[in-house]
Amino acid sequence: MDLIHAPFVPGVIQTTVDQVINWSRKSSLWYMLYGIACCSIEMMATGASRYDFDRFGLIYRGSPRQSDLMLVTGNVNLKMAKVLKQLYDQMAEPKWVIAVGSCAVSGGPFRGSYNMVDGVDQVVPVDVYLPGCPPRPEALLDAVLKLQRKIMRPQRQGVAS
Amino acid sequence: MNLEAFLTEVKSRFPGASFEQAGQDWVLRVPAAEWEAVAGYLAGHGPRFDYLSSLTAVDRGDRLELVLHLRALAAGERLTVKTDLNREQPEVASVTGIWKTANWHEREVYDLFGVVFRGHPKLRRILLAEDFEGHPLRKDYVDPRRRKVEGQA
Numbered sequence: 001m002d003l004i005h006a007p008f009v010p011g012v013i014q015t016t017v018d019q020v021i022n023w024s025r026k027s028s029l030w031y032m033l034y035g036i037a038c039c040s041i042e043m044m045a046t047g048a049s050r051y052d053f054d055r056f057g058l059i060y061r062g063s064p065r066q067s068d069l070m071l072v073t074g075n076v077n078l079k080m081a082k083v084l085k086q087l088y089d090q091m092a093e094p095k096w097v098i099a100v101g102s103c104a105v106s107g108g109p110f111r112g113s114y115n116m117v118d119g120v121d122q123v124v125p126v127d128v129y130l131p132g133c134p135p136r137p138e139a140l141l142d143a144v145l146k147l148q149r150k151i152m153r154p155q156r157q158g159v160a161s
Numbered sequence: 162m163n164l165e166a167f168l169t170e171v172k173s174r175f176p177g178a179s180f181e182q183a184g185q186d187w188v189l190r191v192p193a194a195e196w197e198a199v200a201g202y203l204a205g206h207g208p209r210f211d212y213l214s215s216l217t218a219v220d221r222g223d224r225l226e227l228v229l230h231l232r233a234l235a236a237g238e239r240l241t242v243k244t245d246l247n248r249e250q251p252e253v254a255s256v257t258g259i260w261k262t263a264n265w266h267e268r269e270v271y272d273l274f275g276v277v278f279r280g281h282p283k284l285r286r287i288l289l290a291e292d293f294e295g296h297p298l299r300k301d302y303v304d305p306r307r308r309k310v311e312g313q314a
């Protein structure tokens with residue numbers, strides 16, 4: 001059976017297997033090192049020792065082919081949108097996207113500008129929207145925790161705490 | 162030689178040129194036809210303006226103004242050079258042969274203002290995507306994606 005796209009047939013044992021797989025996925029969210037604007041500075045701060053992304057299993061990768069998570073940390077312009085889409089397409093399934101900061105969520109301070117993509121969800125599907133200009137590291141950690149909760153319970157639509 | 166004396170010499174060599182002091186800086190205005198010749202002269206004579214710190218343009222509504230900011234590193238002088246271009250068909254000689262830095266600066270001015278630099282080695286868009294239409298820093302540019310508020314012109 002295709003482990004990636006189809007869960008097991010519901011049943012006591014199979015459900016547990018699903019949970020183990022989901023648990024392993026959420027515990028090793030390797031994110032792509034892809035910083036495109038000022039929000040990336042917060043991502044770097046979160047990755048460094050004070051906030052320590054590693055303790056949630058987040059380790060940065062230099063290649064999209066080794067990544068599970070894309071943090072879009074900044075404003076995406078029309079030229080960059082093509083690159084972003086290409087990088088997303090190169091990531092292996094299953095993959096998730098967090099739109100970090102107002103720019104990635106909606107265009108932020110640059111919304112309506114002639115060269116701006118107003119929200120990265122016009123280019124790639126977004127799992128968690130994280131507002132803020134820029135969001136503090138604690139907020140980024142919270143977004144990651146929400147994503148982990150979403151991965152553990154794929155059947156639930158919302159991820160409200 | 163002080164800068165004013167040098168500029169007087171430039172003016173005697175290029176009769177179309179004029180200069181004035183604006184704040185602490187000297188501004189030299191030249192006709193577009195003499196743009197490259199004057200630039201070459203500035204780079205090689207007097208205080209030798211060997212460093213191009215920026216090349217940009219301003220849309221004045223009826224004309225496009227091209228602006229050069231130059232520095233003479235050894236002599237510690239700086240100078241602004243301006244010229245006016247026809248807004249409908251802005252075209253001027255490239256100064257990439259004099260200062261290599263001009264390459265990307267001219268591409269940017271081409272990209273955002275549509276000024277064509279004759280003799281530029283690779284004049285294509287630098288900041289915007291290749292398939293972008295129009296030159297957005299011109300005052301008459303209208304963004305086709307722009308949403309209008311009701312009653313807005």
Ligand code: SF4
Pocket residue numbers: 037038039040073074075100101102103104108109132133134135
């Ligand atoms: S949301 Fe603010 S801090 Fe983040 S990339 Fe945009 S402008 Fe920079």
